[in-house]
Amino acid sequence: MIKAKNRLGIIFFPAFDWAISPTHPEREERLLYTQDQLREEGVFDIEGIHEYKPDIASEIDVKRTHFCIPDVDSVVTQSHLISAGGAVKAARLVMDGDADRAFALVRPPGHHAMKVVHGNRGFCNINIEAVMIEFIREHYGQKRVAVVDTDCHHGDGTQDIYWHDPNTLYISIHQDGRTLYPGSGFMEELGGPNALGKTINIPLPPMTSAEGFLHVIDHAVLPILEMFKPDLIINSAGQDNHYTDPITNMNFTAQGYALLNEKLNPHIAVLEGGYSIQGALPYVNLGIALAMAGVDYSRVVEPDFDENFIRQERAVTRYIEKICDDVVENYRNPRKRGPSRGMAGNYEVRKKNIFYDTDGIRENQVEAVMICDDCPGILKIETLSSVNPLSLGIEVPLGACDGCREEGYRILDQGKLKNKYAYIKFINRRDREYIDI
Amino acid sequence: MYLGLDVGGTHTDAVLVNEKGVAASVKVVTDRDNLLNSVNAAIEELLARAGAVEITRINLSTTLSTNAIIEGKTEEVGTLVSAGPGIDAARFEIGRNFHIIDGSVDHRGTEIKGPDRRQVEKAIEDCRKSGIKVFAVAAKFSTRNPSHENLLKDLLGQNADFVTPGHRLSGQLNFPRRITTAYFNSAVWRIFNGFADAVEKGLGSFGKTAQVNILKADGGTMPLAMAKQVPVESILSGPAASVMGIVALCDIREDSVILDIGGTTTDIAVFADGAPLIEPEGISLEGRPTLVRALKTKSIGLGGDSLLGVKGGAVTVGPERKGPPMADGGSEPALLDAFNVAGKTEYRDRAASERGIASLAGKAGMGTAEFAAAALRCAIDTIQKEIGLLIEEINEKPVYTVHEMLEGKTVTPRALYVMGGPAGAFADMLSEAFSLPVAVPDNYAVANAIGAALARTTIEIELFADTERRKLVIPGIDVNTSCEREYSLVQARQDAVAYLMDHFKTLGVDSREGEAEIVEASSFNMVGGFYTTGKNIRVKCQIKPGVLFKLNGGGKS
Ligand SMILES: [Zn+2]
């Protein structure tokens, strides 16, 4: 019998009875062939690999992370709570020492879900990694967490949620936003005033092959992780960079994904996108699972794999080599490219227009964060969407200083008095107080 | 009359039963070197006691195949596997004649690359030179498309006395288990067939009128003719015989736990809504997982002969055994001695039990009665803990739909059924510990043979239809045909049942033996681009374990 080097927990939840619509990429069939492949390979018989049932995330797990307008029940279905619960289970396995590594092979995905949720965008309602990370912080204490998002799409949701958090490093490697949904994730996007440089974007040109991805891991991601020194590394393991993916234009392979995972060596991997459900997912997921367990994956190859077909062009290689230096410099010295910092005690304001492609919702936001030298700063978001009237979200972050905490309650009281908000969502992570008005 | 025989490691039990009850029962010591002798001796004595009776059915549970594998007394097997990409097939090597052939079939059952003929020829030639006469052939995804296995079998042709094609053993997806199971099947084929032929001959006139069946680990039987093709299905049937005995003796309708307490071990089985639970993948033998369907049982190192001891000031029970209890002439005190001292049993030499426990208690600075009570407490605690873990494992079994996550059934035991030598002594304490009713059936001493006698034929098949490829496969019974583009889940459910009952008929099994039930049925729309290209249909259908009839008067609480 094969023995795994690392004890790996796999939370496999294919949601065989849930789809966005019958022919939507997020449909019942999506993980069917992955399950067939993992079973046929006898993955769950490998000594040290165990399959686990997901938890079901609770309302409070969602409320801790998101401002759901009008409320959690209205924007979240049971399948989302199970998917997020799958990520939570993965975290519990690793944090409790029941596994060395965990892979939440779950759907629906989550990395396009932002701090405020009015509905579904980019196939996501709630951000399953963020729900998981905040679960970890709630139950196991504050951690320095690095999220490395290897989905082909920019994880604009995860970026939005952690934009102001200096304790969460978010690195997204994706197809250049000028050529793919959601059209963001440029190198200048580096995080808010209290967390500048803790958001790192690495947009890659179409037709990037394994060579390019692995170069980015070696020359940008690993050096930055070395400097950030995270307690936990999370891989948002989207698989739509694969050369067979129907909705993207990259040339990544199962071998490449497995090798990337081995280099990154994440504590937890969470499935995100990936819609080549027959040609890619069975092999990529097998490769990732074996790599995480420390089992030889050298013979995991797609049936139609042809090196010549996906060889990377010289121009692409040169471009990628060049941006890696810039990326590392962005982390080291974010002020050089990013905006200069305002005065402590002032609010820095961003205006955002957000489109929910799946649900066809338009949202306008005014987001303000307190520039603070002592904590991640109080966060205040006014939001108005095509489905909900003007509402307010306030967050007193984990580790908030006394001043920011007081400020949080002041704007809550003010908000209540003004009578102009249909809904007010108040998150106080410091004292675990959650208020819905 | 129905004759049931359970050839166990130490004893061979046999009973004759009919609807009125047990007509005769015998227990003889198993001749491990010649199981046939034990079978013949038990039958002879049984008939001597029962007189002239008509026997319509003989069911046999035997350790023959299990022992052959464990003791390494199996035949050399040539194993040919067509693996393709994935985990390196060399990691699944078994036996000394393991050959990997290039070629691959994908998860849909599409052939990517045919088996490399040159490699096949070389493998066959190597095996021929080594004098190999039995073979196992296994291909990845052969349960989706068995063509590689069929081709390998054809190419072996006259070189083989027997070939096991992996897809005939189970419809389940698990390539490593398929290899192992096919290998074991061929490894015990000759020895099992020799035994089966001899049993048939020994039965003489009985064998002609009675139907002879072999017990399987899933608590069901298979006709002898079928067993000769899949002898691996006869492994580890012992615990299943006892569980089916309980089914025959007791009226179990709810979630329950069954304990078979023996000398050195206790076997735990779990019932959900009155039916025994099946191991989801298959049973392991010699640390190797197989595709052999089995009842879910757990064996723990605790029984009447378990050695008592003291560790870190606490009384311990088992898992070692050092001969019989002192009451039975043993030299060191065992659990049964503690029962004797506590006044729960009056087993043979109680004074010897007292002596043994007193000396152990003295060393531990405890009173004799106090020590015995602590030993019993420890035994009950161990059983309780192990049952708890097993139930937890069952309830934590992964599910794959939102519906099952939210509505899925969990098992909550409402009753305990206890059998085996020390069963009576445990009953009260278990009842108190679990706050549940505990039943000890009459005739529990031969429950295993009764279970063997009354077990029905079981079978499970998996239908797989791909309407885009227009293929329909039922690997276990070698159905490999085409289907219409419009083929539906409704039709698939009907077909699965029809094919299964048909197969039953060809085996010569009375269709009244059991009703086919659908265990799982799913249909996935397959989409290419933005259009539905077909349906991927899977139906699992079985005749679940059960008994021909129940014996009355079973079980007193
Ligand atoms: Zn994506």
Ligand SMILES: [Zn+2]
């Ligand atoms: Zn502050």
